Amino acid sequence: MPSFRAPRGTYDILPEEQPYWVFALHKAAETSARFGYGRIDTPMFEATDLFERGVGDATDIVQKEMYTFEDHGGDSLTLRPEGTANVCRAYVEHGLHNQPQPVRMYYTGAIFRYERPQAGRFRQHTQFGVEAIGDSSPQVDVEVIELGWSFIRSLNITGTQLRINSIGDPECRPAYLDALRDYYRNHIDEVCDDDRQRLERAPLRLLDCKKTRCQAIGNAAPRSTDFLCDACEEHWMSVITLLDGLKDTYPDLEYYADHRLVRGLDYYTRTVFEIEPENAAGQSTLLGGGRYDGLIELIGGQPTSGIGFGSGLDRLVAQVKEQHGYEPPGSGPDVVIVHLGEDAGRRASALAAGLRDDGLTVIVAPAGRSMRAQMRYSNSMNAQYALIIGDREIESGEGSLRPLQGDGEQLGVPLSVEAIADAVRGS
RNA sequence: GUGGGCGUAGUGUAGCGGUUAACACGUCAGGUUGUGGCCCUGAAGAUCGAGGGUUCGAUCCCCUCCGCUCACCCCA
Numbered sequence: 001m002p003s004f005r006a007p008r009g010t011y012d013i014l015p016e017e018q019p020y021w022v023f024a025l026h027k028a029a030e031t032s033a034r035f036g037y038g039r040i041d042t043p044m045f046e047a048t049d050l051f052e053r054g055v056g057d058a059t060d061i062v063q064k065e066m067y068t069f070e071d072h073g074g075d076s077l078t079l080r081p082e083g084t085a086n087v088c089r090a091y092v093e094h095g096l097h098n099q100p101q102p103v104r105m106y107y108t109g110a111i112f113r114y115e116r117p118q119a120g121r122f123r124q125h126t127q128f129g130v131e132a133i134g135d136s137s138p139q140v141d142v143e144v145i146e147l148g149w150s151f152i153r154s155l156n157i158t159g160t161q162l163r164i165n166s167i168g169d170p171e172c173r174p175a176y177l178d179a180l181r182d183y184y185r186n187h188i189d190e191v192c193d194d195d196r197q198r199l200e201r202a203p204l205r206l207l208d209c210k211k212t213r214c215q216a217i218g219n220a221a222p223r224s225t226d227f228l229c230d231a232c233e234e235h236w237m238s239v240i241t242l243l244d245g246l247k248d249t250y251p252d253l254e255y256y257a258d259h260r261l262v263r264g265l266d267y268y269t270r271t272v273f274e275i276e277p278e279n280a281a282g283q284s285t286l287l288g289g290g291r292y293d294g295l296i297e298l299i300g301g302q303p304t305s306g307i308g309f310g311s312g313l314d315r316l317v318a319q320v321k322e323q324h325g326y327e328p329p330g331s332g333p334d335v336v337i338v339h340l341g342e343d344a345g346r347r348a349s350a351l352a353a354g355l356r357d358d359g360l361t362v363i364v365a366p367a368g369r370s371m372r373a374q375m376r377y378s379n380s381m382n383a384q385y386a387l388i389i390g391d392r393e394i395e396s397g398e399g400s401l402r403p404l405q406g407d408g409e410q411l412g413v414p415l416s417v418e419a420i421a422d423a424v425r426g427s
Numbered sequence: 428g429u430g431g432g433c434g435u436a437g438u439g440u441a442g443c444g445g446u447u448a449a450c451a452c453g454u455c456a457g458g459u460u461g462u463g464g465c466c467c468u469g470a471a472g473a474u475c476g477a478g479g480g481u482u483c484g485a486u487c488c489c490c491u492c493c494g495c496u497c498a499c500c501c502c503a
Contacts, residue, residue: 003476005494005495008494008495014474059501060500060501060502061501061502064428064501065501065502082502111503113501113502113503115501116428116429116498116499116500117495117496117500118496118497118498118499119496119497120502120503121501121502121503122503124473125503126503127503128503129503194499194500205501210499210500263502264501264502265502274503284503285501285502285503286503288502288503309503310502310503311500311503312503313503314503316503324440338461339464340461369455369456370456370457370461371461371462372457372461372462372463373455373456373457373459373463374463375462375463375464376462376463376464377463378462378463379436379463379464380463380464383463386462386463388461388462390461391461392461400462402462404462404463404464410462427445
């Protein structure tokens with residue numbers, strides 16, 4: 001007999017976990033709003049071609065990680081493996097270039113990639129991302145980075161560092177890639193097998209190989225920032241300067257110009273960055289992004305610049321818990337109604353409806369249980385009050401309201417919504 | 428796709444080649460006449476991941492598969 005479980009690489013977020021997510025999502029929305037970013041929602045699946053073109057045919061994401069299917073009409077669709085392509089598609093489709101530029105947007109939602117799960121990596125994960133489209137100035141680069149940093153700080157996560165790099169643009173990158181290939185060809189015997197295989201296909205990737213030997217070679221490799229064309233160079237220097245200007249506000253904003261930082265999606269140009277815990281190991285990137293000045297054109301729009309980031313809420317929530325950045329309030333209902341007998345049961349339901357409508361949180365204790373059991377239940381719900389209704393109370397018209405948190409006295413309260421609500425609120 | 432670790436009640440653990448597989452927490456029910464938290468008692472709940480093999484006999488030993496997990500690749 002099949003005993004079902006959540007599919008590999010997916011997870012349930014049970015009620016007791018939800019407060020952390022609500023907290024993180026709330027901070028995402030709040031921070032975005034403070035920077036003037038408006039929410040956008042896009043479909044969870046898109047035409048497969050959008051990702052093949054946008055993300056890049058040669059990337060691992062497109063080659064082996066997409067959930068692609070054909071629908072009943074014969075169209076090839078793909079569960080979104082990232083968020084930027086969707087937003088850019090929406091930008092083009094709805095003519096958002098006619099709005100004041102840049103258009104600032106954020107999103108939160110599920111992302112799907114067929115990968116082997118491990119700590120901090122899932123087949124369905126949740127991202128919070130932002131995109132600023134239609135402004136190529138370095139101010140926007142730094143604005144987006146600041147937004148990301150501010151967001152992480154708002155979650156009370158500390159001990160993170162920013163890594164940043166510029167990988168140039170179509171004008172200057174070819175020369176850099178040539179230099180990089182030349183360099184590695186001369187060291188072909190010293191790098192690992194994996195690196196040898198991807199040298200021609202994705203030379204940038206060799207730079208962030210984690211093997212010690214390869215890292216030593218990567219350290220001495222040509223740097224993209226030494227090959228920038230004038231325009232990219234100017235942009236890069238401005239970004240660095242503007243970043244320094246954030247230090248008054250964020251004294252702990254440590255950033256490292258890391259010439260080996262590259263990203264796995266083809267669309268990035270110029271600025272790329274990541275935020276991760278200081279002693280990072282493994283799947284630790286909390287937030288990563290960069291500029292993508294060619295992407296909009298690639299998917300059928302006018303030449304338009306853009307920049308954004310994605311952050312893994314799953315990883316951030318894990319950090320929040322680890323660092324105790326948020327403690328959920330352990331609040332229970334205002335009132336649990338304990339009732340004995342059928343008449344009392346009816347009164348309990350009716351009163352609960354009235355009290356809820358009045359704004360209180362009310363649970364009716366499970367019917368048919370003994371008084372003691374219902375009181376125990378009230379206690380385990382962590383309720384503020386137990387409202388007891390039995391034959392006596394029906395007859396007298398006064399319910400017994402018993403405080404469960406402190407040592408307060410139990411008192412009689414008329415069985416009316418108003419009287420009960422007043423008594424509950426009045427303390 | 429590659430490699431390591433692990434699979435015993437809802438959760439966390441114990442156990443031993445041999446009668447009814449244990450403990451804690453949790454759940455439910457009780458602890459006299461309608462009142463919680465502590466305490467006490469009881470109950471339900473596990474074909475010991477699945478299949479095969481060794482053995483008189485396996486939860487325990489061996490193999491295969493499945494699943495979980497960690498790491499690589501890659502990424503959030």
